[in-house]
Amino acid sequence: MLSERRLEVLRAIVQDYVGTEEPVGSKALTERHDLRVSPATVRNDMAALEDEGYIAQPHTSAGRVPTDKGYRLFVDKLADIKPLSSPERRAIQSFLDSAVDLDDVVGRTVRLLAQLTRQVAVVQYPSLSRSTVRHVELLSLAPARVMLVLITDTGRVEQRVVDCPAPFGDNSLADLRARLNAKVAGERFTEVPRLVQDLPESFDADDRGLVQTVLSTLLETLVEETEERLMIGGTANLTRFGHDFPLTIRPVLEALEEQVVLLKLMGEAGDPEMTVRIGRENAHEGLTSTSIVTVGYGSGDEAVAKLGVVGPTRMDYPGTMGAVRAVARYVGQILAEK
């Protein structure tokens, strides 16, 4: 087990390295932190920390740099989440308050997060998988053409054009609309297939075609929309990554464009409270030198989606975590109000 002081040394190394971006040596450490021991002692501690795999030397005769394992320990045991200052909190609130619709909320959130953390921000659209149907609208566009509009309780709207096998009357459509809504309004997505199962049978044979087609499109839409989308911002902050970046930045940009990858990573982050994935903990090629901080957010008590930031493993974890948590809370509030 590591002694109290060695942990202190590790914390100091992480803090210094995050600040300066340069390997930190024993002498500099004792000067900048009140460790009450000499550089030589620190060197011994560092050797021990290196043996345990918490820090490493880029090359002989250079200072030490934290490893993924070192950051992990730092995040788990040594760091406190740093709350935002109250001016910052006020700014967040007023910025988010002036959003007009869901897209705007997400857009503002992403910009806000990017600005606060000076990193790449990722915000998942409120998930539909746990959400409920507010209303299904059917509009007749042409004799055999219907537009299906699905409205969810999170304020999202999706539409599909449905081509029917045969023309239908306006009455049939109104009838279907009424009965369909009676069944599914207020219900969860996952319940819908079961609820509409026997709906076709209750219609005249003439209208079965219409009903079938509309229903299958509805179910399709529900499935598709359960695959969430996300919004990304602050990619310009990638340029602060390091000096070597041609090689670093490219795979990250690629990974960010592969929304599937990001969604998977965000989905994997189990804990709805707050998760930090460091370096190689991210099971993706291009992101092995980045850390991802995510947290769930939701309109009520229940988390409906996640948001977070992607940055270099060498990031200010306490500050980033504080910003992410604060933003998630305010977004939750905003969504609950709408």
Next chain:
Amino acid sequence: MLSERRLEVLRAIVQDYVGTEEPVGSKALTERHDLRVSPATVRNDMAALEDEGYIAQPHTSAGRVPTDKGYRLFVDKLADIKPLSSPERRAIQSFLDSAVDLDDVVGRTVRLLAQLTRQVAVVQYPSLSRSTVRHVELLSLAPARVMLVLITDTGRVEQRVVDCPAPFGDNSLADLRARLNAKVAGERFTEVPRLVQDLPESFDADDRGLVQTVLSTLLETLVEETEERLMIGGTANLTRFGHDFPLTIRPVLEALEEQVVLLKLMGEAGDPEMTVRIGRENAHEGLTSTSIVTVGYGSGDEAVAKLGVVGPTRMDYPGTMGAVRAVARYVGQILAEK
């Protein structure tokens, strides 16, 4: 006026420089192109081209590099748009054909363009300013709450929640919906304000509040939606920009996130056919070393929006222009089918 051969020399310089990314000298030119004159002659021509401002030397004793003015001449007079190969065309078509909705079309287009040109692709969502209202739907969410859904002929759907000053009956709402649609369905956005002007007067005093609120929200939505959105992809290609890029890439990423800027630039490109803006012709700080190729696309004959790519001034203009034009055509087709 420049002689025929000097233009030929300029063309050769542009082609070589685009290929090698290195300043091109007189000797290399005569070796790689069939100019039928000696390097010394080419040197004289180069000196003349330099005097006219078409090429420049990065430093003494280096080869020549085209200037913005040089590229301009190249694009205007010396280059032909290079058509895509037919396998490429087939690939485009089949990739776009499998899109399910408008978002998907735009998303696929952006990925396609980025891949074809190996540059950053920008696609503007079909503009609403020239489009027409297909249908306005009003849904009662709560006694004094309405959801307004606007559906356009380009397949786009926008919604707003409207809080009314007083509760209203379902009949009033249905009545409003019917009368509103009778007025505006099929009409252009720009016509709507005029058309609904006298609508409130034709309602009972009880319902005026409802009507007023709904109408003002509708008009607001129309205005907001006329400000178009866009989608960006292929930012990872920025890393192929040059060797010096920390400084080059950052402002470009920033500019790309400022959608307002991009929309303005795309809007300025007057010619709906195809426009190329080279280097400093782009009136924006961060984009002075990029060129932007845009073209309008539309579902019918009429251009509804633009798409294009952003790349280094040193880009393969004929190829890029070919790809942009081809993609625009196919997207137009797809949109017309829907």
Next chain:
DNA sequence: ACTGGCACTCGTCAACCCTGAGTGCCAGTT
């Protein structure tokens, strides 16, 4: 258990030189 001292390792930086590509100019040729 900590500290001071010492020898050793390397990466960084600046100075330096050399090479080769490219130029401009000029006199000679067609």
Next chain:
DNA sequence: AACTGGCACTCAGGGTTGACGAGTGCCAGT
């Protein structure tokens, strides 16, 4: 008049060298 070959000159880039200094591990001493 237009082109060419030759020549002297310039200069960026790459490789080498050597001093410097930050950092290390080890060990004997407190």
